[in-house]
Amino acid sequence: MKVGIDMGAAMTAGATGASAMLDLEELLATRLLVQGNSGSGKSHLLRRLIEQSARWVQQAVIDPEGDFVTLAERFGHIVVNADEHSEAALQSVAARVRQHRVSVVLNLEGLDADMQMRHAAAFLGGLFDADRDHWYPMLVVVDEAQLFAPSAAGEVSDEARKVSLGAMTNLMCRGRKRGLAGVIATQRLAKLAKNVAAEASNFLMGRTFLDIDMARAADLLGMERRTAEMFRDLERGHFIALGPAISRRPLPLRIGAVETQGRAGSPKLMPLPDTPLEDARELIFKPGEPEPPRLPARRPSTSASADLLAQLSRPRPLPVEPENEGAAPALPMEEPETPEQAAERKAAYEAILREVLADPEAPYRSIAVLYQDFLVRCRTQGVRGELLELPAFRRKLAAARAGAGDGTEENPAWAKATQVAATLPEDIQVVFLLLARAALDHLPCPSDAEVARACGSRSRGRARRLLTYMEQRGFVATRSGLGNTRSIALPALGWETALGDPNADPNADDGSEGPEDGGLFATA
Incomplete structure (x- = not known):
């Protein structure tokens, strides 16, 4: 037709x-x-x-x-x-x-x-x-x-x-x-x-x-x-x-003509309001009431590879002893882990995660790839890596990229920061934790290059857009200082970083430092 x-x-x-x-x-x-x-x-x-x-x-x-x-x-x-x-x-x-x-x-x-x-x-x-x-x-x-x-x-x-x-x-x-x-x-x-x-x-x-x-x-x-x-x-x-x-x-x-119109339309000239100078000054500079930060629910991951790795990482169910006498004998059940063994496994996780992040390209790889690398390294060292499931690995990785390490998890203040971060969208959690770590330790505000690297990018522009996005939604508040410096406050925690240069380029930070260099796993 x-x-x-x-x-x-x-x-x-x-x-x-x-x-x-x-x-x-x-x-x-x-x-x-x-x-x-x-x-x-x-x-x-x-x-x-x-x-x-x-x-x-x-x-x-x-x-x-x-x-x-x-x-x-x-x-x-x-x-x-x-x-x-x-x-x-x-x-x-x-x-x-x-x-x-x-x-x-x-x-x-x-x-x-x-x-x-x-x-x-x-x-x-x-x-x-x-x-x-x-x-x-x-x-x-x-x-x-x-x-x-x-x-x-x-x-x-x-x-x-x-x-x-x-x-x-x-x-x-x-x-x-x-x-x-x-x-x-x-x-x-x-x-x-x-x-x-x-x-x-x-x-x-x-x-x-x-x-x-x-x-x-x-x-x-x-x-x-x-x-x-x-x-x-x-x-x-x-x-x-x-x-x-x-x-x-x-x-x-x-x-030809149309029957509907766009919501914005073309801009039209209109006269400015006749507002006295003092009234206009008061309208502009009058402080408003602080709004509570809006913490949207985290959107679940839709990555097929991440879901598949999560399924593969789940431990197998322990075999159940058969009730019938003629049934085949069950495999021996594993003994429960002692506190000492759990502490050793946790220390092994930290060491293996250091090895994973020691690669200069690690910050720019997806979580699914890093988790697969982590599981392979665990198997080669005889460590049960599957006990650290993908969601827990993601949280530990975000904390590591933010600069948290041994001893930090026991800090009640840091625990509060991780709880707030868990309510944020997944792609900005690591940026929030990076700022929280700097504020907790009274360190200078991270530069745009550090923010970009933490979220797996080399683009400073993307880092600036993420910070703008977070500020528009009340997650952070930026304050400018003298000499092109800035500090960033976290209203949900009541913390604020020290003044820092947003254009600084920490080119010596390649992700391979150890704890003694103040790297990813430096202690609080």
Whole structure:
């Protein structure tokens, strides 16, 4: 069935005002790429396409800014708030979306860039991996696609970038046979991964100003480069279209009106409030009542490898003696461990964990890999490593990366810090413990490089984002000092670090020091 979607008015000399129709069935087979600078009307174009095709095809919108949630009331889209679901839950939601043919908007608003990439990848993976019986046609609209398929590594983690880029590549390269038609919008083609952009056969190019972007847009549309400057003069909402779904020749068009509006809208000028100077000063500098820190429940791990290692690490159940006389004799039951043996095993755990973390690359490996290395070393030394299960190993590893060691666990103050840390999201627990250790020992505030290394990254930018995230949610409070120094307070504990340089580079700290050097297992 051929369905034409009215995208607006064609602006050619011979057909000014005529409707620019888009063949929806052809679009499902050939995909669409939209480019335009911020403010060129990309979101308006996507909204027009979604509204006009809502009654004909199932839709899924990947919305990083929460701009398309207004479609729900008018067109019946279900809004899926990503911050309320784990990655595994989003995969299940996506599978049921395809099964029941429901149009949805995945709202990623409120998540940082790293988590947006992970949650979007999980949702797209659920759509892609749906059962063959549920491969119904679906339009998958991704706004700001350069966030999920960047052309170069940024300040997000390599793991998040890898899974997100893989999901976007599957959507654009392999999604057609599964009924998925990608519609992606980006501010610049240079920001978008080439293997994602290259799979689109339809293009809508809006206003852009950089010479390289104008030249690439002209090349994609088969236009001469001397005419590329026309993209600089396009008005808001005006695009040049080309592709089998809309026009075989470059077609200027003006996008038509839409029935719904984004929540933010375009900024409008308005007069400043007429507030006296003294009143304004009081409003700004008046101290507010301190709010209690919000401690969200920790999200359970969704790593398949971590779950598998947890199952493998559980001790085998002890054999039960048979009640029947003719049954085979039971294996001898192990004797209970004495306090001395437990202390020896604990000391062996500390020594083996030192060996694991002595590797300079250990801070940047996943917990599952480190735990596997720990179990292997335990077996080679005749120590029952399986008695330290994965959750306990994770806590011990976080404490070790934070600088805690022998004797610290018996400190009641440190026990309180670990209890508070256990209520935080898993990826920031080690940062909280690192700050708690510095505050407990009245040490200078850890630098951005130390925070990044503690959370398994080399990116200082990621460390700064984590600290900002923690401060916005009341986990920490930062105070600036003289000479570009800072201290960080922990409201839940009532502790504060000494002033320290955030730009310090502890390059001598490679993770291989012993207790005498004040390394990972230095005593309190």
